[in-house]
Each structure stands twice: as structure tokens, then as C-alpha cells.
Amino acid sequence: MKRLLIVSLLLQIVCTANAQNEEAAIKQAVNQLFTAMQQSDSNMLKAAFLPNAILQRIDKKSGEAVVITESVAAFAVSISKVPSSALNEVIVFETISVKGDIANVWTPYKFYYNGKFSHCGVNNFILVKQSEGWKIQYLIDTREKKGCE
Numbered sequence: 733m734k735r736l737l738i739v740s741l742l743l744q745i746v747c748t749a750n751a752q753n754e755e756a757a758i759k760q761a762v763n764q765l766f767t768a769m770q771q772s773d774s775n776m777l778k779a780a781f782l783p784n785a786i787l788q789r790i791d792k793k794s795g796e797a798v799v800i801t802e803s804v805a806a807f808a809v810s811i812s813k814v815p816s817s818a819l820n821e822v823i824v825f826e827t828i829s830v831k832g833d834i835a836n837v838w839t840p841y842k843f844y845y846n847g848k849f850s851h852c853g854v855n856n857f858i859l860v861k862q863s864e865g866w867k868i869q870y871l872i873d874t875r876e877k878k879g880c881e
Contacts, residue, residue, distance in 0.1 A: 761866035774808035820844040833861040852880035
């Protein structure tokens, strides 16, 4: 009985360490996107995504939520045209859920352009584990000017 308890505890420690390693790798994959934005590096940005990734935002200018889709390639081009260090998206990893080769990441954020607050919102990422690491398959975000405190 004592051996079973020890084996059980060791397995729990190993599983916890594995989960922490996966979460760190997922955070690194998400942070790659924001580092690429800060550095205006379109190649680094594209490398954060899977080739068929979907990039969307929710626009509420007309009052009702409208989903706008943009290609990762177009987003990367727009980022490459911005001066380095002009963009700074400050995120908080609020929730990370992992099951096998899929992860869901929820990150509230505040966005700054040239050091000035622009907007806030939330990002929802779906990542898929690949042989070279975690990659973003889907990203949708909201953008708000009010209620950012």
C-alpha cells in the first residue's frame, strides 16, 4: 500500500511538471506574436501561425457585433510597415486549457501605439501542437475604447 501511494505521488509530480512545461511552451508561442509585432517582424509573426490559420476581430462600430476576417499574410504586411517598438500589446494569461494537441488561451489586453493607450479587449487563441512546437490556428479578439480599467 505504501509503494502504491509513493508511485501515485510520483506520477502526480511528473504530470504536474509536464502540464507546466506545456503551459510555458504555449505562452512562448503566443508571446512570439507580440514580440513580432513589437519588432515589426513579419516573418516572425507568420511563423507563429499555422499556414491555414484564421485571424478575426469583432467590430462593433455599427452597434452590433460583426466578425471581420483578415489573412495572416495581410496582417503581417501591415505590421511590417509600422516602426519597430511602436506597437505594444500588454496581455495577461487569464486562462490556458490544454487537452492533447489543442490549447485554448484567453488573454485580456491593453494596446499601446507609440506609448499611448489605444484600446483594450480580449484575445482568444486556439493553438495546435506540431512537431516544431505550438502554433496559432485561430485568433479572435475584441477591441474596446471604454471599460479598460
